[in-house]
Amino acid sequence: xxxxxxVATNDVLLLSLLILGPLMALYGVAQLVGDLKKTSxxxxxxxxxxxSSTGQRQPTGYEDLRKQGPKVEGVFxxxxxxxxxxxxxxxxxxQANMKISAPQLLVNLTLVAxxxxxxxLVLGLPILAxxxxxxxxxxxxxxxxxxxxxxxxxxxxxxxxxxxxxxxxALRAGHSLASGMQLVANELPDPAxxxxxxxxxxxxxxxxxxDALKNFADRMNVLDVRFFVTAVLIQRQTGGDLAExxxxxxxxxxxxxxxxxxxxxLTAEGRLSGAVLLALPVVVFMAMLKINxxxxxxxxxxxxxxxxxxxxxxxxxxxxMMIKKIINIKV
Numbered sequence: 001x002x003x004x005x006x007v008a009t010n011d012v013l014l015l016s017l018l019i020l021g022p023l024m025a026l027y028g029v030a031q032l033v034g035d036l037k038k039t040s041x042x043x044x045x046x047x048x049x050x051x052s053s054t055g056q057r058q059p060t061g062y063e064d065l066r067k068q069g070p071k072v073e074g075v076f077x078x079x080x081x082x083x084x085x086x087x088x089x090x091x092x093x094x095q096a097n098m099k100i101s102a103p104q105l106l107v108n109l110t111l112v113a114x115x116x117x118x119x120x121l122v123l124g125l126p127i128l129a130x131x132x133x134x135x136x137x138x139x140x141x142x143x144x145x146x147x148x149x150x151x152x153x154x155x156x157x158x159x160x161x162x163x164x165x166x167x168x169x170a171l172r173a174g175h176s177l178a179s180g181m182q183l184v185a186n187e188l189p190d191p192a193x194x195x196x197x198x199x200x201x202x203x204x205x206x207x208x209x210x211d212a213l214k215n216f217a218d219r220m221n222v223l224d225v226r227f228f229v230t231a232v233l234i235q236r237q238t239g240g241d242l243a244e245x246x247x248x249x250x251x252x253x254x255x256x257x258x259x260x261x262x263x264x265x266l267t268a269e270g271r272l273s274g275a276v277l278l279a280l281p282v283v284v285f286m287a288m289l290k291i292n293x294x295x296x297x298x299x300x301x302x303x304x305x306x307x308x309x310x311x312x313x314x315x316x317x318x319x320x321m322m323i324k325k326i327i328n329i330k331v
Contacts, residue, residue: 059263080106089142094219096149097194105141152191153222158257159192160224166252171243178203179234195220210236224253267327274323278316 029319090102185197
């Protein structure tokens with residue numbers, strides 16, 4: 001028996017080394033390349049002036065500068081970078097204002113998941129536990145980034161009326177639209193200050209302000225931001241009083257925020273009911289474990305209990321999704 005256990009342990013260790021060896025080597029190469037790239041920071045000033053390392057002038061725009069951001073090297077990194085899922089994750093990271101590239105994040109998560117799963121297998125834990133750990137390694141960070149992205153976009157929506165009023169006052173005082181956006185970047189906190197500062201720096205580096213505003217709308221993907229960008233683009237083509245247009249957009253957004261607050265108040269009962277119905281079975285199960293452990297044990301020890309538990313979990317998830325769909329009223 002001990003001999004069989006030793007053979008099984010050696011096989012698991014060998015398999016772990018075969019999996020982790022190439023991944024760790026790839027990660028080391030990526031880190032080495034990243035360290036070597038740090039020497040290129042001294043050339044940023046010459047790039048901003050439009051000069052190459054040989055002294056020859058070359059066209060420089062924001063798109064070229066953005067490509068200097070952190071990227072992952074290697075075959076595995078390039079494979080991840082070409083996935084559509086990676087592109088969506090990169091957009092989520094940008095909206096959450098996270099200073100990390102999506103391919104590098106996926107490489108790091110893959111390394112952590114592989115090491116954790118191998119350790120759990122070496123310790124003799126079930127393979128399902130290892131798979132659950134690996135799955136949680138990917139799901140939990142993405143859930144955190146999505147939550148942070150949602151909070152940041154909601155905060156931006158609440159800041160937009162003040163932003164448009166500040167831009168309107170700057171235009172009436174004789175400032176240009178670019179100067180008004182610089183004023184917003186200096187006076188308001190993140191996310192409005194950060195995003196409008198990014199638009200200002202893009203057009204300051206040579207990108208057309210129309211393209212910078214379109215990038216802003218695509219990056220944030222907020223309906224109110226698209227209203228603003230569309231109004232500015234139309235005004236630049238046809239003329240008119242942009243300050244008055246911004247005042248009207250600000251008023252519309254304030255009315256939408258008030259209406260959204262009213263809807264949230266009216267749907268509070270439904271949201272609370274959903275939370276109670278979702279938490280009640282869990283609380284009852286925990287109480288049953290304390291009161292009558294043998295009775296609750298049937299839910300995972302007996303095949304019929306396992307089927308009933310899985311059915312109950314599926315029904316709870318479906319009920320939560322239905323309640324969320326009912327109370328999710330578009331404003």
